[in-house]
Amino acid sequence: MKMRGIILAVAALLYTPLLPAQSGDDGNTDSPELPFLDLRRVELISGDAAAGREKTQICANCHGPDGIAVVTEFPNLAGLSADYMYWQLIRYKRGVNPSPMTPLVADLSEQDMRDLSVYYASLPVPSAVPAGDEEPAGDLTPALLHKGKQLYLAGDPARGIPACQGCHGADARGPAAAHRILPGGQAPYAAYPALRGQHYGYLQTKLAGYRDGDMDDSTSGFVMTGVAETLDDDAIQAVAGWLSSLQIGASPTPTSPPIR
Numbered sequence: 001m002k003m004r005g006i007i008l009a010v011a012a013l014l015y016t017p018l019l020p021a022q023s024g025d026d027g028n029t030d031s032p033e034l035p036f037l038d039l040r041r042v043e044l045i046s047g048d049a050a051a052g053r054e055k056t057q058i059c060a061n062c063h064g065p066d067g068i069a070v071v072t073e074f075p076n077l078a079g080l081s082a083d084y085m086y087w088q089l090i091r092y093k094r095g096v097n098p099s100p101m102t103p104l105v106a107d108l109s110e111q112d113m114r115d116l117s118v119y120y121a122s123l124p125v126p127s128a129v130p131a132g133d134e135e136p137a138g139d140l141t142p143a144l145l146h147k148g149k150q151l152y153l154a155g156d157p158a159r160g161i162p163a164c165q166g167c168h169g170a171d172a173r174g175p176a177a178a179h180r181i182l183p184g185g186q187a188p189y190a191a192y193p194a195l196r197g198q199h200y201g202y203l204q205t206k207l208a209g210y211r212d213g214d215m216d217d218s219t220s221g222f223v224m225t226g227v228a229e230t231l232d233d234d235a236i237q238a239v240a241g242w243l244s245s246l247q248i249g250a251s252p253t254p255t256s257p258p259i260r
């Protein structure tokens with residue numbers, strides 16, 4: 001699993017600029033023959049935020065009326081890009097790896113997924129994420145936060161841990177190149193997520209899930225699986241702790257470096 005994750009991650013990265021896109025009718029790169037979702041090149045999506053808002057009754061029970069999750073095991077949607085959310089919904093709909101989201105997307109149409117993603121991405125991002133009751137604030141010592149920040153910004157070359165900021169942005173708001181469009185009209189980094197201000201519990205569970213191979217159903221998943229395999233429990237705790245300590249709206253940040 002470990003070797004395969006690394007090989008797939010390297011392949012996904014290396015071939016991004018080389019392979020021709022496999023375009024479907026709606027311009028996405030999903031191919032029914034592939035057992036995984038090919039997100040190396042996607043077109044930026046559009047949708048109707050007002051229509052999306054009308055479709056959030058069920059979603060709001062868990063992701064909150066304002067896109068801030070009601071419990072810390074669920075992800076916040078405020079602050080995520082429409083493209084990242086849309087491709088996660090598509091991934092859930094393919095149902096290759098089970099998720100609590102799988103049954104919830106069954107009845108969503110293509111248009112619903114676009115509208116919902118555009119709606120959540122349009123929400124004003126609050127300046128602080130309210131800490132949930134379960135937030136283990138006591139764990140987040142200054143030493144742990146410092147270690148998490150180091151890992152995020154610089155990685156740990158001796159242990160093979162890459163700097164997270166290279167793909168998630170120096171300020172963890174997503175890659176600087178998220179909206180870069182290639183001459184063919186496609187955006188290689190549009191489905192790379194922001195991480196800023198996600199809850200500690202969600203981040204820890206999700207990173208352990210990548211490490212365990214639970215997310216190996218898309219080219220993006222291969223990339224992140226290869227990264228997570230370099231992280232031990234302490235590294236996960238540190239980087240999850242630091243990311244969750246960042247206020248999502250507050251802006252302090254150097255501009256993100258360009259991606260490769």
Ligand code: HEC
Binds near residue numbers: 074076077080
């Ligand atoms: C019962 C609670 C629940 C409901 C209702 C729910 N979600 Fe989720 N959602 C989750 C959980 C838990 C996850 C994390 C799943 C995982 O990691 O596999 C998630 C993940 C997501 C993600 C990916 C976020 C990320 O950071 O990767 C998106 C986008 C999303 N949900 C959108 C929606 C939309 C749109 C609706 C309404 C149609 C909805 N959710 C309804 C619990 C819920």
Ligand code: HEC
Binds near residue numbers: 163164168218
């Ligand atoms: C080479 C690029 C790359 C690097 C480096 C990288 N990531 Fe990722 N990461 C991704 C991609 C692509 C995804 C989306 C995966 C998917 O769609 O399943 C992702 C997803 C994630 C998610 C899930 C977010 C969500 O909302 O569910 C977390 C958490 C995460 N990365 C944390 C990290 C941390 C921590 C590091 C540094 C130790 C890191 N990443 C380094 C590319 C990268």
